[in-house]
Amino acid sequence: MDTNTYYTLAWLATVVLLLQSFRLRRSRRNLNSPPGPKPWPIIGNLNLIGSLPHRSIHDLSQKYGEIMQLKFGSYNVVVGSSVEMAKVFLKTQDVNFACRPKTAAGKYTTYNYSDITWSPYGSYWRQARKMCLMELFSAKRLESYEYIRKEETYALLKSIFSSSGAEILLKDLLSTVSLNVISRMVLGKRYLDESVDSVVSPDEFKKMLDELFLLNGVFNIGDSIPWIDFMDLQGYVKRMKTVSRKFDRFLEHVLDEHNARRRAAGEGFVATDMVDLLLQLAEDPELDVKLERHGVKAFTQDLLAGGTESSAVTVEWAISEILKKPEIFQKATEELDRVIGKNRWVQEKDMANLPYIEAIAKETMRLHPVAPMLVPRRAREDCKVAGYDITEGTRVLVSVWTIGRDPNVWDKPEEFCPERFIGKKIDVMGHDFELLPFGAGRRMCPGYSLGYKVIEATLANLLHGFEWKLPGKMNSYELNMEEIFGLSTPKKYPLVIVAEPRLPLDMYHH
Ligand code: HEM
Numbered sequence: 001m002d003t004n005t006y007y008t009l010a011w012l013a014t015v016v017l018l019l020q021s022f023r024l025r026r027s028r029r030n031l032n033s034p035p036g037p038k039p040w041p042i043i044g045n046l047n048l049i050g051s052l053p054h055r056s057i058h059d060l061s062q063k064y065g066e067i068m069q070l071k072f073g074s075y076n077v078v079v080g081s082s083v084e085m086a087k088v089f090l091k092t093q094d095v096n097f098a099c100r101p102k103t104a105a106g107k108y109t110t111y112n113y114s115d116i117t118w119s120p121y122g123s124y125w126r127q128a129r130k131m132c133l134m135e136l137f138s139a140k141r142l143e144s145y146e147y148i149r150k151e152e153t154y155a156l157l158k159s160i161f162s163s164s165g166a167e168i169l170l171k172d173l174l175s176t177v178s179l180n181v182i183s184r185m186v187l188g189k190r191y192l193d194e195s196v197d198s199v200v201s202p203d204e205f206k207k208m209l210d211e212l213f214l215l216n217g218v219f220n221i222g223d224s225i226p227w228i229d230f231m232d233l234q235g236y237v238k239r240m241k242t243v244s245r246k247f248d249r250f251l252e253h254v255l256d257e258h259n260a261r262r263r264a265a266g267e268g269f270v271a272t273d274m275v276d277l278l279l280q281l282a283e284d285p286e287l288d289v290k291l292e293r294h295g296v297k298a299f300t301q302d303l304l305a306g307g308t309e310s311s312a313v314t315v316e317w318a319i320s321e322i323l324k325k326p327e328i329f330q331k332a333t334e335e336l337d338r339v340i341g342k343n344r345w346v347q348e349k350d351m352a353n354l355p356y357i358e359a360i361a362k363e364t365m366r367l368h369p370v371a372p373m374l375v376p377r378r379a380r381e382d383c384k385v386a387g388y389d390i391t392e393g394t395r396v397l398v399s400v401w402t403i404g405r406d407p408n409v410w411d412k413p414e415e416f417c418p419e420r421f422i423g424k425k426i427d428v429m430g431h432d433f434e435l436l437p438f439g440a441g442r443r444m445c446p447g448y449s450l451g452y453k454v455i456e457a458t459l460a461n462l463l464h465g466f467e468w469k470l471p472g473k474m475n476s477y478e479l480n481m482e483e484i485f486g487l488s489t490p491k492k493y494p495l496v497i498v499a500e501p502r503l504p505l506d507m508y509h510h
Pocket residue numbers: 116117118129302303304306307308310311314370371374375376437438439440442443444445446447448450451452455
C-alpha cells in the first residue's frame with residue numbers, strides 16, 4: 001500500500017468514527033432518561049452517595065421520584081423505589097433485568113462469576129437455578145433437614161440458658177446457629193467445630209463470612225470508574241483476593257473429603273448433603289452446561305454465605321425492635337403461652353398458628369431488609385419503563401428500603417408495628433410487591449423458604465424461652481439502631497443483652 005492510499009484510508013476511517021460518535025451522541029441526547037441529579041464529569045453522582053448508600057439513595061428518590069437515573073462513574077444506575085416500579089423491574093420486564101453487572105466482587109470472590117449470585121443471565125445461571133429448585137431447596141429436601149434445624153435451635157436455647165443473667169452478644173450466638181445449620185445441610189457436618197484437625201476455627205470462619213458479605217455489598221470505586229480500577233484506591237480488591245484465597249483452601253479440603261467418601265462407598269453411595277449433590281451433578285453427562293470443580297466450590301460458598309448471615313442479622317434486628325416496645329413482647333408471649341403452652345418448644349409447623357410472631361418477622365423485614373436495594377441487576381437490552389428510556393447495560397436497583405417506608409403504602413411507616421400485618425394477606429414470597437425482603441422474579445432468593453423458616457422458628461423460640469432485658473440500667477431509648485452497609489446491613493453496634501428463663505427449668509435441658 002503506497003503512502004497516499006494509507007493516508008486516504010486513515011482519513012476516511014477517522015471521518016466514519018467521528019460521524020458514528022456524533023450519531024451516537026445525538027441519539028443519546030434524544031433519549032428520554034428518567035429524572036435525576038446532574039452528573040459531574042468522571043465521578044457522575046458518586047459525590048451524593050454517603051457511607052450508608054441505601055439512605056442516600058432513599059433521600060434522592062424522595063426528590064426525583066419513583067424512578068430516577070443516577071450516574072456512578074461511567075455507568076447509568078436506575079433506581080426503582082415504588083411498588084409499581086418494583087413490579088415493572090421484577091415482574092413485567094423481569095427477563096430484561098435478570099442479569100447482574102460485572103463487579104470486582106463477582107470476579108475475585110466467586111471464581112470469576114461462577115456462583116449463582118453473580119453469574120450473568122444465561123444457560124449456566126438457568127441451570128444453577130434449576131438445581132436449586134429441583135434438588136437443593138426442594139420442599140422434600142428442606143423437610144429432610146428439619147431435624148438439623150431443630151437440634152441446632154435447642155443447642156442455642158441451652159447455651160443462652162447457661163448464660164442466664166449475664167450479658168450476651170446475641171448476634172454471635174445467632175450466627176453460630178445459622179452457621180451450624182447451614183454447614184450441616186451443605187457440608188454434611190459442622191466442619192468448623194473447635195477441634196485439632198479442623199481446617200478453620202468457627203471464629204475465623206465467621207470473620208471470613210462477614211468479610212465476604214461486606215465486600216460483596218461495598219461500593220467499590222473501580223466498579224464505576226473502570227480506568228482507575230487497577231489502583232484499588234479503597235483496598236477492597238486486595239481484601240477480596242485475600243478472603244477468596246482463605247475460602248478456597250477450606251473448600252478444596254471439603255471437596256477432597258467428599259470425593260474420598262464417595263470413592264470409598266463405591267456404587268452404593270447415597271448423597272446426603274448439598275456438596276454431595278453438587279459433585280454428583282458435576283458428573284452428570286446430561287447436564288446442558290458442564291459444572292466444573294470451581295463451579296461446585298462457588299455454589300458451595302454461595303450457599304454457606306447466603307444461609308448464615310441474613311437470618312442472624314434479621315433476628316438481631318427483631319429483638320432490638322422489641323426491646324424498644326415491651327408491649328410487643330407481652331403480646332407475643334401471650335400468643336406463645338396460649339398456642340404452645342409452657343411445656344414444649346416451638347416447631348416449624350406451629351408457625352401457621354402463630355400469626356403475631358409471623359407479623360413480627362414480617363415487620364422486621366419491612367424496616368430492616370437484609371439487602372435494602374436487593375442485589376444489583378443489569379438491563380440486557382434497551383427498553384422503556386414508565387415512558388423513560390433505559391439503555392442496555394444500565395444497572396438497576398430496587399429500593400425495597402424505600403418501599404418499606406412509603407407512606408402511600410404503609411400507615412405510620414417509621415413505627416415498628418407488627419399489628420399492621422394481622423388479618424392481611426401480605427407474604428414475603430415475592431408476590432406482594434410492598435414487601436420484598438427476598439426480591440421477586442427470576443433472580444429472587446432461591447433460599448427464601450429456608451431463610452424464612454430459620455428466622456421464624458428462632459425468633460419464636462427466643463421469645464418463648466426467655467425474657468429479654470438490656471444490661472444494667474440501660475434504657476431502651478439508649479439502644480443504638482444504626483446500621484452498617486454491606487450485603488447484609490447489620491446493626492452498627494451489636495446487641496448486648498441479658499436473658500432470663502421464662503419456662504420451667506427442665507425445658508432447657510431437653
Ligand atoms: C433471611 C434470609 C435471606 C434473605 C433476606 C435473602 C435475601 C436475598 C435477596 C434480596 C437476594 C437478591 C434477590 C434479587 O436480586 O432480586 C438474594 C439472592 C440470593 N440468595 Fe438469599 N436471602 C436469604 C437467605 C438465603 C439462603 C438461606 C440462601 C442459601 C442457602 C440464599 C442464597 C441466595 C442466592 C444463591 C441468591 C442469588 C440468586 C440469583 O442471583 O439468582 N439466601 N437473597
